[in-house]
Amino acid sequence: MLLAVLSDIHANREAFAAVLEDARARGATGFAILGDIVGYGPDPEWCVDRAMRLVAEGAICLRGNHDSAVDAAESLNAQARAVIDWTRPRLSPAQRGFLAALPLTERRGEVLLVHAGAQAPRDWVYVTGPGSAAPSFRACDARLILCGHVHVPQLYSCDLRGTVHDHPPRIGEGFPLLGSRRWLAVLGAVGQPRDGVPQAGYALLDTDRNELTLRRVAYDAAAVASRLRAEGLPEALAQRLLEGR
Amino acid sequence: MRPAEGMRIDGFTLGPRLHKGGFATIWPVTHPDHDLPMVMKVPTILDGFDGPTIVGFEVEQMILPRLSGPHVPRVIASGGFDPMPYLVTEAIPGTSLQPLFNTAPLALDRALDLARRMAAAVHDLHRQQVIHLDLKPGNMMTRPDGTVVCIDFGLAHSDLLPDLLAEEFASPMGSFPYIAPEQILGRRDELRSDVFALGAMLYQLVTGQLPFGDPPGLRGARRRLWRDPLPPRAIDPGIPPWLQEVILRALAVDPAERTASAAQLLFDLEHPEKVALTARATRMTRDGFWTVWRRRRRMGRLRSFARPPGGTAAQIMEAPVLIAAVDLAPDMERLSERILNGMRDLLSVRPQARVACVNVIRTHRIGIDTGTDDEGRHLHVSRLVALRAWGQRLGLPEDRVTFTVLEGTDPAGEILDHARRIMADHIMMGARASSSTRRYLGSVSSRVVAEAPCDVTVLRLPQSGG
Structure with missing residues (x-):
């Protein structure tokens, strides 16, 4: 089975649509969204609707800290808070109910899906190096942990001795998830990449070949930047999309 | 778990041990679904943690399945560390070199x-x-x-x-x-x-x-x-x-x-x-x-x-092996000029390249042509002289250019064989203007394009009108 795994969509309709199209063209038969459907971007209604439809069709969908902040107290920076305040009244009660009811983790066989660090999903811990990846490995026995939240793709492995290694990700190349280790992949963001590549990021998990492929997809970031400006949202968010930082 | 004769794992049955090396043992194996001679390699992991042996085995498990062709053993199956790490490949008969x-x-x-x-x-x-x-x-x-x-x-x-x-x-x-x-x-x-x-x-x-x-x-x-x-x-x-x-x-x-x-x-x-x-x-x-x-x-x-x-x-791209396949017939002069210029362009971006200049003599039927010995030899030599004169204009030092005149009933096949033999990275050749005969018989260049084991550039003179 080929599972498309998306994280950090951040109300970026163009990027979300481009990723779904790319995944379908590559034969994805299942979808998983690791949270942060809203926040930062100008199209929360469309993106939540699309996520609801995917869930109705069988997709996995988790809650991220921005989704949670719509109806619960979350600590966010001022800019993120401003966009969530702008987002809240635009969402229907059904959409808000959908976000609030999303689970924090999902386990499918050997794979654990979560928005941030697996040791305390509700604490939204950033996984940014072997040191911060280790608690996730210790917290579960999954052979593969998939998370987002950082907006910069990175791969980690935990060897037989329990030592955690990081591996520079190679975009577009299938990464063999060797049976001799446990793996943790931090996916890039669909809607707000921060690794210097302004293209939408997601991953394809091939469960038959046991390979994970990180992908980047071009989309019309300039159009999204214009929409942000037209809505009067912070200019820094528009710049960020164009630069991928 | 340690390997032993008669052991069964994932459907493979181990025969008597073939080889014991410093880092691994090799066993012949059979499997009801695979009807070919196979061997299983099992890394020897000492008690406790043996980092380099394990990682070396992981590296092989990653790389070998992605390689193909006759110069590597084909991978049949591999197993993680639970219960026992192994890699099964086709058996290559005989010993190492x-x-x-x-x-x-x-x-x-x-x-x-x-x-x-x-x-x-x-x-x-x-x-x-x-x-x-x-x-x-x-x-x-x-x-x-x-x-x-x-x-x-x-x-x-x-x-x-x-x-x-x-x-x-x-x-x-x-x-x-x-x-x-x-x-x-x-x-x-x-x-x-x-x-x-x-x-x-x-x-x-x-x-x-x-x-x-x-x-x-x-x-x-x-x-x-x-x-x-x-x-x-x-x-x-x-x-x-x-x-x-x-x-x-x-x-x-x-x-x-x-x-x-x-x-x-x-x-x-x-x-x-x-x-x-x-x-x-x-x-x-x-x-x-x-x-x-x-x-x-x-x-x-x-x-x-x-x-x-x-x-x-x-x-590899920095130092490629290029083939220039040239037709030296009088009416092909302008085309061979174009190939020469095309080669010069390629050499200006790949100065480490080596060039094999090739010309094919089409013999109509084996036996008859070889019978006309003197004439045949004369043709071969005169073609070689002409090919040298053409290729020397590339201005390459002697050790980076070769000249070969091939003979055969099937020019495309000769060029393709030569490309495989010298492991060429790129063939440059010309195509004649389209004609009705070629449309029915198929051209040399189109077959080379279709079957070449490498890149092919086909050059053609600009045509005037229909």
């Missing part, structure tokens, strides 16, 4: 024939963006048809996969008689490291000795950074100077001064008359004390050589 190398020196023809097949195998790995990094007689086998097969990819590097060994271990790994100087300095992304190992094996094949001996440790192996090997001709003056030139160039300490690829080494071995001889070709002694002393001072401080251009694929 080690017993044969133990009988070196070999007769020159035999040594050269084997060296060509070894270089072809290594180049095929490089074309798949994999560097072996542990080439030695014990890691090469031959198929019944003579094709050389590389085995044991536990130290290999792939451009397309994470390099677990580089990420997790700082100390250099390899086999000390054959390890390249830059590997000793920790480099794992230089394909010319494999060229160095080929050079060391070729040295051994013709002299019966190892160029740098068999040092017991890294300190001894490091000496090759400044101490040059005894020239092969000092061991056996019967070794031709051109071959000494080829061997010593493949053993150059700085990869930038070494033969650029296994394909270029093969090219040299195929065309001895083309090898440009330097002072290296005829020297009979090692460098003197002061030269070595100065080099040792310089090399002792060296931490790394200049980096190769990004990745194995890029490195």
Whole structure:
């Protein structure tokens, strides 16, 4: 089975649509969204609707800290808070109910899906190096942990001795998830990449070949930047999309 | 769990142990779903944690399934560490090349024939963006048809996969008689490291000795950074100077001064008359004390050589083997001019390229043409002269251009065979204007495009109107 795994969509309709199209063209038969459907971007209604439809069709969908902040107290920076305040009244009660009811983790066989660090999903811990990846490995026995939240793709492995290694990700190349280790992949963001590549990021998990492929997809970031400006949202968010930082 | 005769794992049944090496054991296996001779390799993991052996096995499990072609064993299955790590591949009959190398020196023809097949195998790995990094007689086998097969990819590097060994271990790994100087300095992304190992094996094949001996440790192996090997001709003056030139160039300490690829080494071995001889070709002694002393001072401080251009694929592209297939018929003059200009353009961006100029004489039926001996020979010679006159205008030094006149009933097939033989990266040829005959019979260029094992550029003169 080929599972498309998306994280950090951040109300970026163009990027979300481009990723779904790319995944379908590559034969994805299942979808998983690791949270942060809203926040930062100008199209929360469309993106939540699309996520609801995917869930109705069988997709996995988790809650991220921005989704949670719509109806619960979350600590966010001022800019993120401003966009969530702008987002809240635009969402229907059904959409808000959908976000609030999303689970924090999902386990499918050997794979654990979560928005941030697996040791305390509700604490939204950033996984940014072997040191911060280790608690996730210790917290579960999954052979593969998939998370987002950082907006910069990175791969980690935990060897037989329990030592955690990081591996520079190679975009577009299938990464063999060797049976001799446990793996943790931090996916890039669909809607707000921060690794210097302004293209939408997601991953394809091939469960038959046991390979994970990180992908980047071009989309019309300039159009999204214009929409942000037209809505009067912070200019820094528009710049960020164009630069991928 | 440890492997044993009669054990069954994932449907494979183990036969009596074939081989016990330092890091792994090899077992013949059978499986009801696979009807071919197979072997299972099981790493020997000592009690407790044995990092390099495990990671080496992981590396092989990642790289080998992605390689294809006759120069690697085909992978059937692999197993993780629960309950037992293993890798099942097709069985290559016979032993490694080690017993044969133990009988070196070999007769020159035999040594050269084997060296060509070894270089072809290594180049095929490089074309798949994999560097072996542990080439030695014990890691090469031959198929019944003579094709050389590389085995044991536990130290290999792939451009397309994470390099677990580089990420997790700082100390250099390899086999000390054959390890390249830059590997000793920790480099794992230089394909010319494999060229160095080929050079060391070729040295051994013709002299019966190892160029740098068999040092017991890294300190001894490091000496090759400044101490040059005894020239092969000092061991056996019967070794031709051109071959000494080829061997010593493949053993150059700085990869930038070494033969650029296994394909270029093969090219040299195929065309001895083309090898440009330097002072290296005829020297009979090692460098003197002061030269070595100065080099040792310089090399002792060296931490790394200049980096190769990004990745194995890029490195091969820097030094490609090109074929220029030219028709020298009078009405094709303008087209052959275009091919000449096209080649010049290509050479301006790939100055390290080698060019094989090819012309095909179409014989109508085997037997009849060969009967007209004198005429046939005259045609062959006159074509060769014309081909040389054409190709010399490329302005390449003698050692980087060859001229070959092929004969056969099937020109496209001849060009394709030649391209496979010399492992060409790119064929440039012309296409005639379209005509009704060609539409029915199919043109030479379209068949070459369809079947070539490499890139093909087809040039055509601008047509006026319909």
